[in-house]
Amino acid sequence: MSDLSEFSLIQHYFEQLTAKRDDVLLGIGDDCALLQCPEDEVLAVSIDTLVENVHFFSDVDPESLGHKSLAVGLSDLAAMGAKPKWFTLALTLPEVHEVWLKKFSQGLAKLANEFKVQLVGGDTTKGPLSISIQVHGFVDPEKALRRDGAQVGDLIYVTNTLGDAGAALKLAQSELVNESFDNEDKRYLTRRLECPTPRLNLGQKLIGIASAAIDISDGLVADLGHILEKSSVGSRIDLARLPLSASLLKLERAEAEHLALYSGDDYELCFTAPANHYTEIEDMFQGQCTRIGVITNDDGIVVIENDKLKSLKNKGYDHFSNS
């Protein structure tokens, strides 16, 4: 162990694993990485930390953890419509466990290579297990998908299905009746929690179409709430239109809807678009996104349930109150 300094650790496990990009002039191994920025676009950055027993269980598959650590950052780039390029990794470990590190780095590298993002720097430290990753991408500054562009009358969409990760979390915490699901459901739901797919391709296609976007990390109500707050608008959501997976629908409808509204970790996109893009969106994203409501002048989020209106409290997952 003593011959693995922080420097060689990062080099040994990670340097050769990710895509090599021409715009990396100097990668791991100096005081800084040196990176060539494209002209006419702006740098988009986001940093996220995953902490043991807060964001993941101690017995999580390290390969899945490597995937998720990068996926949450790439999901932020997706939500801006940005093209991903590089990431840095600050890894804090209680000890150097070679099998764990190998699996973790493989999960990380597989996702990185899928989207051609290169690891360009890092810091490995001894301490309680946590992972901070910063992602770097580029986007046209005039067309970036910000949170503050939603207008009254815009349609509201979400990608794929919601609530699956939340169901998996509740299953793991024995807060859901296990018997609702067969083994295939459990595998599907667990994979949705542990290996979220960053919707980078969808995000980039939404450039020029969406008026606002966010990724759903804290739950639809909380994250749509951020768009509403930043855009100074309200919304109506049709509960019957919430996209729910076949697995989730094995629960009571009310419970499934509650998970879709309030549980986090799905890393799907929620976006708004002017109604004149309706046909274009239907054609372009067939089956990949669902229209769930409309931007209004209401105060916050109003849901439509059996033709009745109900105002929702804007509350999602809070790392300091619920963890």
Add this chain to the structure above:
Amino acid sequence: MSDLSEFSLIQHYFEQLTAKRDDVLLGIGDDCALLQCPEDEVLAVSIDTLVENVHFFSDVDPESLGHKSLAVGLSDLAAMGAKPKWFTLALTLPEVHEVWLKKFSQGLAKLANEFKVQLVGGDTTKGPLSISIQVHGFVDPEKALRRDGAQVGDLIYVTNTLGDAGAALKLAQSELVNESFDNEDKRYLTRRLECPTPRLNLGQKLIGIASAAIDISDGLVADLGHILEKSSVGSRIDLARLPLSASLLKLERAEAEHLALYSGDDYELCFTAPANHYTEIEDMFQGQCTRIGVITNDDGIVVIENDKLKSLKNKGYDHFSNS
């Protein structure tokens, strides 16, 4: 506590504290920050983590900790000769302690404002105390101070004095005789450990002069060793020329030299420069740096002690073996 989500935490304590820069198109509060990159220069990035009881003591002054958390990153930019622009902060805290957060953010902001670097994003999470900061700067790619440019015959310099932070650490751990120092010495040494000064101005002035540079975080022998390894050269260091503070010189000379060679955390710069820059460097950096040796074909680091040569083992602080 429950009303302080991770988002509002960062906003509440940090958003208003740091310099506002025109090149920040979108700062804290969206999925990503959007940042305007200058043309003709490349992005330089570095990420560093400080962990409680590994990099700092639990009872450290939070204002100093805020300063140091940013200083170690800015020191990496200094070592590339880069101009600093932005930083991100991933802060993991066991609880929301308002007094601590206020002091920590003040220490951070004071240093940030001194160098006009803006906080552009972050993540605040519950967990064991640790701080990851990524710094972003820009530098001419042809002139950046890399580690691999040292040539045989180049002179070796360090800025200011070495070993002070190491002495403070040993004092705190009761491994040095307390009586060697008066209260003023102790204040000076502790400040050197807790509030290092990133040598950004010196680093930028070295552009076009230095052939290689590194900041001394792990000790002179370890960090000069990185330059030697990357440049495929060796070095001779004249022990009598090591710059030692008046406080450090209250120790036995051999002990002071040992600290200057092996102890980390000084965050001074070590750089090499062709001998024809000798007069320019003497004139430009009067009293701010000291010539300590020369790049050679030796194997690693050879020290000159009383006209005798001695080979040093290339070993500095290792976070996994010594912490």
